Amino acid sequence: xxxxxxxxxxxxxxxxxxxxxxxxxxxxxxxxxxxxxxxxxxxxxxxxxxxxxxxxxxxxxxxxxxxxxxxxxxxxxxxxxxxxxxxxxxxxxxxxxxxxxxxxxxxxxxxxxxxxxxxxxxxxxxxxxxxxxxxxxxxxxxxxxxxxxxxxxxxxxxxxxxxxxxxxxxxxxxxxxxxxxxxxxxxxxxxxxxxxxxxxxxxxxxxxxxxxxxxxxxxxxxxxxxxxxxxxxxxxxxxxxxxxxxxxxxxxxxxxxxxxxxxxxxxxxxxxxxxxxxxxxxxxxxxxxxxxxxxxxxxxxxxxxxxxxxxxxxxxxxxxxxxxxxxxxxxxxxxxxxxxxxxxxxxxxx
Amino acid sequence: xxxxxxxxxxxxxxxxxxxxxxxxxxxxxxxxxxxxxxxxxxxxxxxxxxxxxxxxxxxxxxxxxxxxxxxxxxxxxxxxxxxxxxxxxxxxxxxxxxxxxxxxxxxxxxxxxxxxxxxxxxxxxxxxxxxxxxxxxxxxxxxxxxxxxxxxxxxxxxxxxxxxxxxxxxxxxxxxxxxxxxxxxxxxxxxxxxxxxxxxxxxxxxxxxxxxxxxxxxxxxxxxxxxxxxxxxxxxxxxxxxxxxxxxxxxxxxxxxxxxxxxxxxxxxxxxxxxxxxxxxxxxxxxxxxxxxxxxxxxxxxxxxxxxxxxxxxxxxxxxxxxxxxxxxxxxxxxxxxxxxxxxxxxxxxxxxxxxxxxxxxxxxxxxxxxxxxxxxxxxxxxxxxxxxxxxxxxxxxxxxxxxxxxxxxxxxxxxxxxxxxxxxxxxxxxxxxxxxxxxxxxxxxxxxxxxxxxxxxxxxxxxxxxxxxxxxxxxxxxxxxxxxxxxxxxxxxxxxxxxxxxxxxxxxxxxxxxxx
Numbered sequence: 069x070x071x072x073x074x075x076x077x078x079x080x081x082x083x084x085x086x087x088x089x090x091x092x093x094x095x096x097x098x099x100x101x102x103x104x105x106x107x108x109x110x111x112x113x114x115x116x117x118x119x120x121x122x123x124x125x126x127x128x129x130x131x132x133x134x135x136x137x138x139x140x141x142x143x144x145x146x147x148x149x150x151x152x153x154x155x156x157x158x159x160x161x162x163x164x165x166x167x168x169x170x171x172x173x174x175x176x177x178x179x180x181x182x183x184x185x186x187x188x189x190x191x192x193x194x195x196x197x198x199x200x201x202x203x204x205x206x207x208x209x210x211x212x213x214x215x216x217x218x219x220x221x222x223x224x225x226x227x228x229x230x231x232x233x234x235x236x237x238x239x240x241x242x243x244x245x246x247x248x249x250x251x252x253x254x255x256x257x258x259x260x261x262x263x264x265x266x267x268x269x270x271x272x273x274x275x276x277x278x279x280x281x282x283x284x285x286x287x288x289x290x291x292x293x294x295x296x297x298x299x300x301x302x303x304x305x306x307x308x309x310x311x312x313x314x315x316x317x318x319x320x321x322x323x324x325x326x327x328x329x330x331x332x333x334x335x336x337x338x339x340x341x342x343x344x345x346x347x348x349x350x351x352x353x354x355x356x357x358x359x360x361x362x363x364x365x366x367x368x369x370x371x372x373x374x375x376x377x378x379x380x381x382x383x384x385x386x387x388x389x390x391x392x393x394x395x396x397x398x399x400x401x402x403x404x405x406x407x408x409x410x411x412x413x414x415x416x417x418x
Numbered sequence: 419x420x421x422x423x424x425x426x427x428x429x430x431x432x433x434x435x436x437x438x439x440x441x442x443x444x445x446x447x448x449x450x451x452x453x454x455x456x457x458x459x460x461x462x463x464x465x466x467x468x469x470x471x472x473x474x475x476x477x478x479x480x481x482x483x484x485x486x487x488x489x490x491x492x493x494x495x496x497x498x499x500x501x502x503x504x505x506x507x508x509x510x511x512x513x514x515x516x517x518x519x520x521x522x523x524x525x526x527x528x529x530x531x532x533x534x535x536x537x538x539x540x541x542x543x544x545x546x547x548x549x550x551x552x553x554x555x556x557x558x559x560x561x562x563x564x565x566x567x568x569x570x571x572x573x574x575x576x577x578x579x580x581x582x583x584x585x586x587x588x589x590x591x592x593x594x595x596x597x598x599x600x601x602x603x604x605x606x607x608x609x610x611x612x613x614x615x616x617x618x619x620x621x622x623x624x625x626x627x628x629x630x631x632x633x634x635x636x637x638x639x640x641x642x643x644x645x646x647x648x649x650x651x652x653x654x655x656x657x658x659x660x661x662x663x664x665x666x667x668x669x670x671x672x673x674x675x676x677x678x679x680x681x682x683x684x685x686x687x688x689x690x691x692x693x694x695x696x697x698x699x700x701x702x703x704x705x706x707x708x709x710x711x712x713x714x715x716x717x718x719x720x721x722x723x724x725x726x727x728x729x730x731x732x733x734x735x736x737x738x739x740x741x742x743x744x745x746x747x748x749x750x751x752x753x754x755x756x757x758x759x760x761x762x763x764x765x766x767x768x769x770x771x772x773x774x775x776x777x778x779x780x781x782x783x784x785x786x787x788x789x790x791x792x793x794x795x796x797x798x799x800x801x802x803x804x805x806x807x808x809x810x811x812x813x814x815x816x817x818x819x820x821x822x823x824x825x826x827x828x829x830x831x832x833x834x835x836x837x838x839x840x841x842x843x844x845x846x847x848x849x850x851x852x853x854x855x856x857x858x859x860x861x862x863x864x865x866x867x868x869x870x871x872x873x874x875x876x877x878x879x880x881x882x883x884x885x886x887x888x889x890x891x892x893x894x895x896x897x898x899x900x901x902x903x904x905x906x907x908x909x910x911x912x913x914x915x916x917x918x919x920x921x922x923x924x925x926x927x928x929x930x931x932x933x934x935x
Contacts, residue, residue, distance in 0.1 A: 286796070286807045293793050297782040303741065303771065305762035305797040 073413050087407040094403035099396065106388055113382065120381025121373030129262050131373045133334065136268040137162070137343070138376070139368045140326030141350030143274055144319045146359050148214075150282065151315040152295035157203060157218025158323040159347025160225030161196040165327020167229060168195030170247055170338040173254035174238060181253045185332070188254055192328035193321045199225065200320020207316070208309040214316065222347065229340045238338065247338040256333035265333030267325070274322060278361040291315050323347065345394070349376065352397045356404065371397070430593075430623070431463030436498070437594050437625040438484075438515070443493035445479050453479035454490065455650040461594065466616055466626040466640055471647035472840075472869055477629045480647070484596055484627075485517045486510040511539070516592025518583045520599045526572035533571055534586045550589075557588050560622070561615045576727050577608030584615075595619070597628040601637060605726035605894060606929055613640045682901070683880050688717025691888040692738075692857055697747035699737045707733040709912040710747070715857070715888040720879070721917060722891045722903030725932045730912035731892045732774065735859055738890070739771045740764050752856065765797045768856030772846060774892075780846035783835030787827065790834055790849060791816040798853040819848035823874070844871055851878055858882060861892040876902065896925050908932045 100110040122128055141158040148155040168191035176184055203217035230245075232238045238247040256265040282288035294301040294311045302308050330342050353371050357363035379393030431437050438461050445454040453476045461467045471477045482488040484495075486504040495502050497513055504510050510517070524533045531551055535541045541550075551567055558565065563581045571579065580600070587595055600616070601609045617640055620626050630637045638644055646653045693714040701707035708730045715721045725731055736742035738749065740761040749757045752767055759767075773779045781790050791812040795802040801811045816830045823844045827837055837845065850858070860879070879902065883889060893899045899906055905917040908931035915931055 284806055284808065286802075286805055289792065289807060289809075290796070293782055293785070296784045299779045300782050301793070302761065303739070303773065303779050304793045305760075305765040307760065307762065 072416055074416070087404075087411055090407045091400075091404040094407070095400050098399045098403065102392075102395065102399075106386075108386055108388070113386065116382055116386055117374055117378035119378075120385075121378035127377060128373075129264060131369070131377050132262075132268060133264045134376060135369045135372045136265065136271045136333075137326035137330050138346055138349060138353065138372050139271040139275060139365060140322050140329065141343075141347050142353040142357070142364050142368050143271075143278060143350075143361060144323035144326070144347075145351045145354040146357070146361060146364055147278060147291075147319040147322065148315045149354060149359050150295050151291045151311050152298065153207070153312065153316055154215045155200070155203075155218055155316060155319045156215050156351065157200060157221050157320065157347070158326075158350045159343055159345070160218070160222035161199050161320040161323035162327040162330070162343045162347050163222075163225040163229050164195040164199040164320075165192035165324030166331040166338045166342045167225075167232065167327075168192040168324065169254075169328040169332050170238065170250060171195075173250040173332065174248060177251040177254070179253065184251075184254045185256065188250075188332055189325070189328050192324040194324075196324020196327060197317050197321040200323075201313070201317045204313045204316035204320075208312040214312075218316075226340060229338060229342070233338055233340060240337070245340065249337045250332055254332055255336060256329065258333075265329055267329040267333055270325065271329075272365055274325070275361045275365045282361070287314070323350075349394075349397065352401055355401055371400075375400070431625070433464035433623045435463050436496075437461050437463040439496040441494045441496070443480065443483060443490045443495070445476075445483060445488065445490050453650050454483070457493070457647070457650070457652055459645055459652065459655070461625050461627055463593070463625050464620055464623045465642040466620050466628065468638055468641035468644040469627060469629045469647060470638070470644055471629075475647040476650035477647060478598075479650075481517070481596060481598060481629055484510070484515060511590060511592075513594075514592050515594045515596065516587030516590060518580070518587055518595065518597040518600065520602050524571050524579060524582060527570060529568050529570055530565055530574070530582050530585075531567040533582055534567075534589050538586075538590050540590075554585055554589060557585060561588075561618045562611075563615060564611075575608075576603045577605065577612065580604065580608075580612060581615075588619075593623070594625045595627065597626065599630060600628045603727055603894070605932065606896065608726070609636055613637070616640060682904075683884050685718040685884055685886075687719050687904075688886055690714050691717050691752060692890075693750045694738070695748045695750075697734070697737060697749065698745045699733045699742055700745060701730075701733055706745075707912050708737065708744075711912075711914040712747075713907060713914060713917055715890060717856075717886040717888055718883055719905070720883055720889040720891060720903045722893065722899035722906045722920070723909050723914070724893065724896060724899045724906055724928050725909035727894060729909050729932070730914075731861065731909060733912075734909070734914075735771065735773065735861055735892065738859055739769060762797050768798075768854070769859070770798075770850045770853070770855035770857070771859045772850045772861060774861040781834050781842065781849070784833065786831045786833055787820065787825070787837075787845060788812060788816045788830045790845070791819075791830075791852065794849040795853060798855070815852050819852045823848040823871075840871070847875060847878075851882075855887065857888045857890070859890045859892075896928055899928070900925060 096114075099113070103110040103113040120127065121131060141162060144158040144161060145155050169188040172188045172191035173184065176187060179187070199221060200218070203214050203221060206212040206217055207214040230236075233240075233247045234245045240246050240248045256267055258265055259268075282292060290301070290306045291311055291314075293304070294306055294308065298308060301311075326346070327342065331338055335342065349371075353368050354364060356371065357367040375393050375396050379396055382388045382392050383390055440457055440459040443454050443457040443459075444452075446452045455476075457476070457480060459469075469477060469480065479488060483490050484504065486507045486509045489505060495504060502509075502513055504513065504515070525536065528536065531547060531554060534554055535545050535547070535550055554567060557563070563585060565574065565578045565581050565585070571582065574582065580603075584595070584597075600612060604612060613636070616626050616628075620642070628637055628641070643655060645655045695712050697708060697711045698706065699708040711730075711734060713721060723731060723734070733742060737744045740756075740759060740763075744757060747757070748755060751764070751769065754767065756764055756767065782793060785793070786809075789809055792802055792807065792809050795812050795815070799812070799815070801815075813830070820827075820830050825837070825841050825844050825848065827841060834842070834845065858879075879889060879891075891899065891902055893902075900920055903920050905919050906923060906928060907917040908915040908928055910932055
């Protein structure tokens with residue numbers, strides 16, 4: 069006697085649309101409950117979220133600006149995830165990207181932009197790649213759990229940044245807890261008329277490239293195959309170590325580009341609040357986009373608007389708690405995962 | 419149908435009395451497959467009643483209905499004169515129906531007695547192990563079972579594990595015992611012992627219902643009656659199985675004449691394709707499982723390795739294919755030392771492998787049939803080489819093999835995990851036959867397959883032999899090994915005996931060699 073699960077035989081595309089609507093409905097319902105508990109009229113709450121995300125040109129510009137780093141970390145989770153690996157380390161890899169970019173900028177500050185910027189990007193990619201490679205290597209060689217490794221490396225990365233910027237070698241002598249400024253030659257140019265660094269296009273191109281890699285290339289096929297059944301893939305001749313090393317390391321590099329964008333494009337220096345939890349948002353956005361890189365572009369943009377920026381304005385304008393954004397992301401995932409599950413299974417009481 | 423729970427019916431049957439009766443059991447799956455079509459059956463206490471049928475005949479569905487995992491759409495089940503409802507495994511247990519699964523549902527780290535007690539409603543919160551042991555010992559003595567109750571399950575061989583499953587069912591008080599492929603994975607000696615015990619159980623007025631696809635002659639030997647299923651219907655129920663020829667049985671099962679013993683083609687043997695010298699390896703527990711194994715196979719030659727499961731066959735296959743590292747020795751394949759070569763390199767050189775645990779290692783369930791063909795073609799076919807690949811690259815080969823192997827699915831874009839067991843087995847074969855390998859390692863060629871597919875596979879293997887491929891065959895089925903191989907080597911506790919030409923040996927000789935005599 070109890071709940072029993074059965075796989076549906078007749079899952080079809082027709083139900084997919086219904087699921088999106090059910091998911092949305094559930095999300096709106098649960099958000100309303102949260103608003104009511106906080107003593108806020110849900111209509112005002114939703115209006116605030118929407119205005120806070122897409123309300124005017126300025127807000128929209130901020131959202132597009134933040135979409136870039138968030139898209140990078142989303143892809144940083146998505147790529148290894150296709151190989152069945154959980155990269156919880158985008159946060160740390162993002163920091164290391166900032167470290168690499170800032171380090172190069174400070175060391176070669178007299179170089180012209182044309183030399184400096186590519187080197188900074190390279191520095192970000194290499195540092196973040198090495199950071200992810202540590203986890204990837206230990207996973208591939210002696211099968212240490214990558215979730216634990218990447219998570220711990222996040223804290224080490226944060227401490228490294230604190231060491232460099234708070235009293236360390238890169239500390240800004242005039243400021244408090246930040247590095248010296250990246251010279252103007254090392255700043256990423258912005259789209260004219262806005263304050264959005266052009267790295268947003270790099271993020272979008274990276275997503276499209278990833279999509280093409282999964283669709284059209286042998287490497288993408290191998291990563292996918294390994295993610296679905298490691299044993300069968302290894303038996304077919306796929307090199308497991310290579311898949312693990314490449315997917316995790318390249319994932320880390322993508323997160324590193326996010327760090328490059330943020331330090332050289334937005335803040336202009338390295339700070340220990342370069343990212344505050346964005347690496348973890350990436351995990352949730354990747355899950356929401358069902359590991360599809362093209363969907364990731366749209367999902368990241370919408371989520372950045374509604375759940376990051378919009379939720380922030382709930383905090384500032386309506387006085388809701390600071391964790392409200394993450395709460396909503398969590399609620400949304402549950403609202404979409406449950407109907408997704410019900411698409412494949414039926415539950416009955418026996 | 420009344421929706422209350424099935425009440426407990428505990429009754430002792432007299433020998434010859436009807437234990438359970440099915441009337442017009444019909445089950446149609448969503449998607450339209452009519453798996454059971456008006457099946458009526460009567461099973462008596464004190465008989466071994468074999469249910470025979472090839473893959474897709476409806477055996478699994480019927481079994482699942484009997485143990486409460488599936489509900490029939492139509493039809494009634496009677497125990498004695500009483501109509502009963504089996505809506506859950508719990509109901510089945512209350513009706514004293516027990517099931518011995520083919521895939522054993524036991525816990526390796528638990529001892530035999532713990533496994534027997536596990537899940538039994540009578541065990542209670544504080545199990546009285548000593549008392550239960552006494553009861554199990556009585557059961558063992560009664561039916562001639564020989565198993566150490568304190569041994570951990572992982573220490574037992576396949577035959578002993580099978581006995582634990584049976585003891586578990588007997589301990590729970592079942593008197594209708596359903597068995598799925600009771601002899602699968604057992605050596606000839608273990609099979610004989612098991613079947614003798616089943617006969618003893620039947621004499622104690624238990625109803626034994628083995629469901630069988632392969633090892634027909636051995637199992638039917640002990641059956642008092644058999645029922646043959648085909649396409650979800652009862653084709654025949656016979657009392658006089660002992661006089662039936664296996665050709666006649668196969669006829670019933672497939673509905674057409676099938677060839678059982680066909681001639682092995684005479685082929686010219688070429689040069690030595692693979693040579694193995696003093697190969698040694700450890701098993702997963704770090705214990706030497708392969709000891710100084712040496713053999714060689716020529717082009718167009720089939721070497722059969724006969725042995726009881728767990729004597730080093732898996733380790734040998736894995737070392738050859740590169741899945742396991744050897745601790746010593748040398749493998750030379752097509753003139754190249756590949757002892758430490760990657761799996762990819764071995765496949766590129768033309769080494770194909772069909773493993774025993776087909777579902778875990780053979781295919782990717784979430785991929786379509788076509789995508790699985792791409793996977794197996796990655797390093798073996800020219801059309802899937804290069805940095806850029808398109809899944810359509812394998813379409814021709816996938817379509818061809820799909821129809822050659824008669825895989826029952828809508829098309830090659832069907833997601834693999836939706837295929838039935840028999841069709842999956844065929845697909846795995848098709849995957850490894852689809853490319854022009856030079857050397858084929860095949861574990862348990864026809865296990866779990868129906869007669870028609872078995873025949874087709876043997877034909878394909880002989881064709882491969884004619885094309886000059888070398889074949890290494892692992893099988894526990896001595897008849898099969900004798901039919902298929904040019905030479906046979908017994909394996910026992912990791913040591914491989916000398917290869918003997920198959921015409922110079924016989925079943926008895928090999929049978930003795932694989933149990934170390």
